[in-house]
Each structure stands twice: as structure tokens, then as C-alpha cells.
Amino acid sequence: MHMTTLIFDLDGTLIDTASILLPAFRAAIRCFPEFPQPADSVLLGTFGLSDHDVWQLLMPGGTPEQHEKALKLTEAYVKNGLFETNVLMEGAFEVIETLHRRGYTLTTASNCGEAYLANVLDSQGLRPYFTRPLCLGSVRGVCKADILSEHFRHFPKADAWMIGDRKTDIEAAMAHDIPSIGCDFGFAAEGELEHATKVIHHIRELLDLFPA
Known part of the structure; x- marks a missing residue:
């Protein structure tokens, strides 16, 4: 594990x-x-x-x-x-299922509200793979670093990675001095991911970064 x-x-x-x-x-x-x-x-x-x-x-x-x-x-x-649409990134379900099977702890840190997080997890079949998924709404926070603060009350910080496509994801990781993976296939403008520890161009690259 x-x-x-x-x-x-x-x-x-x-x-x-x-x-x-x-x-x-x-x-x-x-x-x-x-x-x-x-x-x-x-x-x-x-x-x-x-x-x-x-x-x-x-x-x-x-x-x-x-x-x-x-x-x-x-x-x-x-x-x-x-609940009527598959909105998963190409390959995302396979990657999440594989990482979970390999024994990694998966969770979320999204700047959305609680209803949106719940609807995404339930409609896309992701809920079984995530432990204590959180969002900005569920922690009553003001920035993504606040979500990570709550996560680190339950998960070890020493081996945590933040994975996201926007500058806010990278800044949250930097605020907690943990490594980050910038996803250069999302909504980032040019330069937003320049301070990420690693940058990937397809979600399947996570399977090489986090082997069995």
C-alpha cells in the first residue's frame, strides 16, 4: 500500500x-x-x-x-x-481506477461548491475511488490552500501531490510546500503552470509517474 x-x-x-x-x-x-x-x-x-x-x-x-x-x-x-452527459477527460476514468487499484489514496481539492462536487462524483461514477473528497464550499474556505489545510488534518503531507490545470492549483501546492503536477490539457493560459514541479500533456502520464 x-x-x-x-x-x-x-x-x-x-x-x-x-x-x-x-x-x-x-x-x-x-x-x-x-x-x-x-x-x-x-x-x-x-x-x-x-x-x-x-x-x-x-x-x-x-x-x-x-x-x-x-x-x-x-x-x-x-x-x-x-447526469445526462459523460464529461470525463479522455482516459480519466481508466487512470483513476488504476491508481486506486495500485493503492494510492485519491482525493479532491476543487474551488467549486458542495453540490457541484457531489453531482460530478456521483454522475461520473467516481465516488468509490475518492477518500474524503473536499471543495472550497465544504471547507468554507477562500482559496485552494484552505482545502489542502483541511486535507492535511487527515492525510500525511510528506507524500502528497497536488494535480491540476490552473495557477491556483500550483499556488496551493506551493503554499503547503508540496509538489505539484500541472495539467497542460485543461484551461490554463500560457505561463500558468510554469512553477509546477512537473507538467503533463495527457492524464495517462500519471500512470508512469505513479507506478504500481
Whole structure:
């Protein structure tokens, strides 16, 4: 049994929910006609951000109540979409199943809310492979490093890796002085992964980095 803990981001690392999230964002924003519809590039730029930062970006100047209502509307649209769609990155299920079988401890650190995390794990058949999966919502945190702080109350920090596609993943790992793997197949802009310990270009590369 390995002592290594692999901490996974979700969007852009294990899943790609753009086909679900973009229409969901647009449908929610249509309920607030005073706000213009953002460009697709702006919507894609929200991946990896906290719910608070997402709605500050998509509905600038909106009230906390408006942002909360938009979030709830989006969550309802997304839940329906997730249970009808395979959003896993190509090869992701095979990699997760293999790493779990090899004895690695797998968990999550996503800047999403609790409902989204639960719906992703359940709709995509991932829940059996993850131990104590967490997100920003479940720890009531403000940044991804807060999720890792909670993880390290239960998992050994000495053998932990953060795996994700955005700068926030790399920064969280650096804040805790653990190594990181940057996934250069997600939503990162150029230069976001420059401080990652390693960079991979397909999720299957994890099977070489973490052998049986």
C-alpha cells in the first residue's frame, strides 16, 4: 500500500464541463436582463475560480443576493446536464481506477461548491475511488490552500501531490510546500503552470509517474 496521496482538481483535470456550464451560465444570466451576456472566453475564464469570483466576473456590480440566485439557477441546470452527459477527460476514468487499484489514496481539492462536487462524483461514477473528497464550499474556505489545510488534518503531507490545470492549483501546492503536477490539457493560459514541479500533456502520464 502506497502512502502517497494524490489530490485532484476537477475541471480541466479530470472533467470538461464546458458543454454543460456555458449554456447553464447563459440561462442563469438571462434571468437578470440588466446584465449583458459575457463572451465565451470570459465564461471559460471562470473555470477554476471560486463561486464568489465567478459571479463577480460574470455579473459585475450585482448584489450578493443576485449572485446567490444565479449560482442556484446554474447548479440546477448543471445537475441535470451532468447526469445526462459523460464529461470525463479522455482516459480519466481508466487512470483513476488504476491508481486506486495500485493503492494510492485519491482525493479532491476543487474551488467549486458542495453540490457541484457531489453531482460530478456521483454522475461520473467516481465516488468509490475518492477518500474524503473536499471543495472550497465544504471547507468554507477562500482559496485552494484552505482545502489542502483541511486535507492535511487527515492525510500525511510528506507524500502528497497536488494535480491540476490552473495557477491556483500550483499556488496551493506551493503554499503547503508540496509538489505539484500541472495539467497542460485543461484551461490554463500560457505561463500558468510554469512553477509546477512537473507538467503533463495527457492524464495517462500519471500512470508512469505513479507506478504500481
